[in-house]
Amino acid sequence: MKPIFHEEFTKLMREDEKVVFIDADLAKAHGSENLRKEFPDRALDVGIAEQMAVEYAAGLSAYGFKPYVATFTPFLTRRACDQITISVCYAKRNVKLIGTDPGITAETNGGTHMSMEDIGVMRSIPTMVIYEPADAAEFKKALPVINDYPHAMYIRHQRTQAQDVHEGDFEFDLFKAEVLKEGADVTIAASGYMVAEAQKAADLLAKEGINAEILNVHTIKPIDGETIAASVKKTGCLVTAENHNIVGGLRSAILEDFSERDVYVPTEAIGVRDHFGEVGFLPFLQEKYKMRPEDIAEAAKKVIAKK
Template sequence: MVLEDRWLRETYVDLLIEYAAKNKDIVILEADLMKAGGTFRFAEKYPERTFDVGIQEANMIGTAAGMSAMGKIPFTHTFTAFATRRVCDQVTLSVAYAGLNVKMMGSDPGVTAEYNGGTHMSMEDVSIMRNIPGMIVYEPVDSAQLKAIFPQIVDHYGPVYIRLLRRNAVKVFEDGETFELGKGKLMREGSDVSIFATGIMVADAVEAVEELEKEGIHAELINIHTVKPLDEEMVLASVAKTGCAVTAENHSVIGGLGSAVAELLVEKDPVPVKKVGVMDHFGEVGLTPYLKEKYGLTAKDIIAAAKAAIAMKKR
């Protein structure tokens, strides 16, 4: 696997600057993390369209809602824990309930918070945002996917939560590939098990599929970059072929991608589902590779889950 030569946040800020030049209504709001998020570059280009409210995340969301009501397209930025847990009521009422157009970026998802440790390591942010009516929850894999989806986020009217890896992403997709907000991306066809992966777990899923192939197990791999709304049609079509499923996410197994897929299948096409994710634990200090091993977020964990799911369907 090859890491991109730039942090994903750099691509994100490039896109903000590019689309702000095309659309005068784009503004950004910060909670004293402009250096961490890299958005100081946007502030240098558009100081009159940059608002740093300080360490007041709830106030930031309320202010963004007011700006949206006045016709602006506000993008807010902070760490995932503060973008969701800390501001849940403001996001629910001031933004979603009011039907406003605020884009909320949460950086350093799951174990990628690393040395910020358990207090900043949100394992439940997708679950929180997924439960808010009208919310779109999007997590890009790499820069190519972010570039393709970003204009769709700008054009969509309504609240969007962008779960963004701040550091180097593993390069999975090529520039110019097409993606659609709300639609999964079929990466490899298979007949034995469906693997649905999001975020940093997509690279591990690619590795797992290649290893399973060596053992004669043909896994279908689908990237679910938009956890909400879930691409129900693609999920159902895939499991209709394979008869079982595995989900892989850098998030708790409660309330995230695994829950979304399981909820759909239990109602529409009950099949065995195994979930690869954090098993109801808080985070801790550590580098991403160590934490992925500790919490079972690796290719070998996906392989084990795939074999277990296949065995269950044969009972």
């Protein structure tokens, strides 16, 4: 994703002179370092000072700029939570916050850099929109829409190793969940990194004659409960798959919405189960936290049996 990150922000900053990109000593890690060469007045680095980065962005927004702040997910959502809450959302500032390497994709940076709770934190802040792309093709389509959205947004962004989910052209609606594959037996609602894993799980299930419907729930707040509810009313059961604690994230958002719609179906959850992260590569972490395609497929069979 790093080359796409640089390419798309270069294009955006050429087209919109109000866009400002703010790093917190991670420009090389993000692939945004070269933005400084072309936009020395609008590609800035505040150093290891994430709270300052958010305050700086809030101030720029007050003067009509469109600032983006990028840093590792825990440094943004944990360390600068108060600044995001008061200086951005309470003050109604148009600031876009990009948290990279969410959940287990932090890999060998380990537990301190592995944010399992960021969606829960951001979901609880009034007016905050939360978006997580499934792949580079989707991020390309989303960025112009995000830039035109005049309010605060949190973008949960996988920095490396993003798998392709989309083939060919496709429609993108920021506030509408995407039906990637239609099915009749079980709904698998996934976000971010886990969308590609859900697709692999669907292939495994197909070999056993099980037809899974795959939803890419790229916007977690506000959740598109209408599309998800329509799917589970058809299939009769649900598996959620997220690269996050199953407390406070995608699963919680969906079930909270279902409770208001009086939608009650058997549900299984794939994700981190109230646990801190640790050092490891993705295959090890996926196995440890039971987030592999095989685990999704097993959860699907389990939830089908409950119907």
